[in-house]
Amino acid sequence: xxxxxxxxxxxxxxxxxxxxxxxxxxxxxxxxxxxxxxxxxxxxxxxxxxxxxxxxxxxxxxxxxxxxxxxxxxxxxxxxxxxxxxxxxx
Numbered sequence: 815x816x817x818x819x820x821x822x823x824x825x826x827x828x829x830x831x832x833x834x835x836x837x838x839x840x841x842x843x844x845x846x847x848x849x850x851x852x853x854x855x856x857x858x859x860x861x862x863x864x865x866x867x868x869x870x871x872x873x874x875x876x877x878x879x880x881x882x883x884x885x886x887x888x889x890x891x892x893x894x895x896x897x898x899x900x901x902x903x904x
Contacts, residue, residue: 815838818828820886825858825860825864825866826860826864826868827853827868827903828858828871829858829860829864829868830868830869830871832858833849833868833869833872833877833878834875834877836870837877837888838842842888843865843888843891844889844890845887845888845889845897846887846888847886847887848869848878848885848886848887848888849883850885851865851866851885854868868884873886876889876900896899
């Protein structure tokens with residue numbers, strides 16, 4: 815469910831909701847590597863575009879950050895960090 819009583823209609827929303835729940839449950843703590851695109855593609859039988867769309871939603875929400883060469887990671891949230899803030903990696 816995307817919101818109380820609202821059905822999820824697109825696969826990218828299903829993937830984003832699953833990752834969001836893993837984050838909420840503590841399965842993906844700050845600094846953790848998010849499952850790779852390939853893993854998510856197999857798990858959800860989804861295209862690369864669909865998986866990337868789900869990750870982009872979570873990135874806009876500040877829940878993951880793209881790290882060149884590493885894929886998506888959970889950003890380390892310090893006191894000065896604000897959800898949704900752009901994160902750049904070396």
